[in-house]
Amino acid sequence: MASVRISKDIKEGKIIVTFSYDPKFVAMVKSIEGHRWHPDKKYWSFPHSEDILKKILSVFKNENIYVNSTLQVPFEQKSDKQVPNQARITEVVKKELKLKGYSQKTQKAYLHHIERYINYFAKDPKELDEKHIRDYMLHCAIVLLPIFWKVVQIYGIFKSYLAIRVQKQQKFILTLASGI
Numbered sequence: 001m002a003s004v005r006i007s008k009d010i011k012e013g014k015i016i017v018t019f020s021y022d023p024k025f026v027a028m029v030k031s032i033e034g035h036r037w038h039p040d041k042k043y044w045s046f047p048h049s050e051d052i053l054k055k056i057l058s059v060f061k062n063e064n065i066y067v068n069s070t071l072q073v074p075f076e077q078k079s080d081k082q083v084p085n086q087a088r089i090t091e092v093v094k095k096e097l098k099l100k101g102y103s104q105k106t107q108k109a110y111l112h113h114i115e116r117y118i119n120y121f122a123k124d125p126k127e128l129d130e131k132h133i134r135d136y137m138l139h140c141a142i143v144l145l146p147i148f149w150k151v152v153q154i155y156g157i158f159k160s161y162l163a164i165r166v167q168k169q170q171k172f173i174l175t176l177a178s179g180i
Contacts, residue, residue, distance in 0.1 A: 002020050002022055002025070003019065003063070003064040004063050004065050005068070006057075006068065007068035009045065013048050014047060014048055015046040015047070015056065016043050016044070017056060018042070028059045032055050057151065086118055089114075090114070093111060094111060121136070
């Protein structure tokens with residue numbers, strides 16, 4: 001069974017839908033108002049709204065759907081205050097992830113989660129401690145449950161399994177060349 005991937009373009013604020021070419025899927029996408037095909041990137045986009053996301057999930061309810069985490073949990077900042085040192089922290093974390101050899105997609109996801117964590121409290125990250133991490137994790141769980149329930153209702157059934165993909169890390173072996 002072909003799968004449908006639903007994600008969010010964070011810069012553009014749009015919902016992105018991708019799948020292997022299938023005339024049936026194309027017809028399904030075209031039935032949703034606001035669709036736009038991007039031939040250069042080979043994906044469909046929609047304006048970001050909860051109603052459109054529900055419509056997409058409803059149209060593809062009998063298909064294998066992967067919903068990216070950026071769409072699953074809407075976060076709200078507790079404060080509109082500017083976070084000190086955020087750009088510097090983001091840059092340092094980005095360099096560290098690059099040095100550790102994480103893929104571009106993993107780096108992007110990790111940075112996004114770190115920025116949401118920092119923005120949630122709107123404090124200097126040096127002031128954040130274990131209690132803040134626990135509060136943030138509790139917030140994530142509380143926000144996620146109603147969204148999970150909506151998805152379960154749209155599908156009409158609860159699937160008793162989850163497909164979990166584990167990213168395999170490549171091993172690098174450094175050797176000394178003779179004559180150095």
